[in-house]
Amino acid sequence: MTLTTPGTGTRRLTHSWLLTARREDLARFRRLASVALRAWDQPPHVVEVVLHGVTELLANVSRHVDNPRCTLELTDLGGAVRVTVHDRSPVLPRITLPDWTAEEGRGLWLLREMADELGFERTDEGKRVWVRVSSDAGYR
Numbered sequence: 001m002t003l004t005t006p007g008t009g010t011r012r013l014t015h016s017w018l019l020t021a022r023r024e025d026l027a028r029f030r031r032l033a034s035v036a037l038r039a040w041d042q043p044p045h046v047v048e049v050v051l052h053g054v055t056e057l058l059a060n061v062s063r064h065v066d067n068p069r070c071t072l073e074l075t076d077l078g079g080a081v082r083v084t085v086h087d088r089s090p091v092l093p094r095i096t097l098p099d100w101t102a103e104e105g106r107g108l109w110l111l112r113e114m115a116d117e118l119g120f121e122r123t124d125e126g127k128r129v130w131v132r133v134s135s136d137a138g139y140r
Contacts, residue, residue: 011039014075021061021068021087030054033074033083040076046135049114050074053083053131056107060129065089080116080134088126 015036017029033054037047054072061070070087095118098106112118117132 011076012036014073016071016073018069018071019058021058021065021070021085023059023062026055026058029058029072033072036074037081040081042081042135046081046133049111049131049133050081050083052114053111053133056111057083057085057129057131060093060107061085061087061089064091065126077132079136080132082130082132084128084130086123086126086128090122090126092120092122092127093129 015032017032019025019029030051033051034047037050042050054074058070058072062068065087067088070085073082073084073086075082075084093108095108095112096105098109100106108118111131115131116134118130120127120129
């Protein structure tokens with residue numbers, strides 16, 4: 001979403017990509033997210049957590065959802081950045097204390113610990129999972 005036409009000095013507040021979540025494409029979407037974060041002049045701690053969020057949320061779609069078509073959205077909330085993935089599965093994630101010796105199962109727990117907010121909800125088409133990261137100067 002662009003509030004006005006390009007060249008007017010108003011920046012784009014949302015970037016959205018319709019994609020098929022595949023593990024081999026995660027680096028590509030991290031790069032696209034990185035370009036948006038750079039345009040928004042986000043500090044390093046925000047970039048780190050947002051890119052982790054992009055990777056984790058898309059990897060979960062590729063691993064756990066039968067139809068990996070989804071939408072990735074980055075939104076500049078003014079003081080925070082939100083990463084949202086909309087997929088077609090109604091099954092909500094479960095976040096439990098990880099087994100630290102297991103090969104997997106830690107991603108959402110770690111992301112929840114790093115971000116200011118992690119949430120999810122069912123939608124008419126499946127579900128939405130999001131992470132919000134504060135970009136305020138006084139952050140940690």
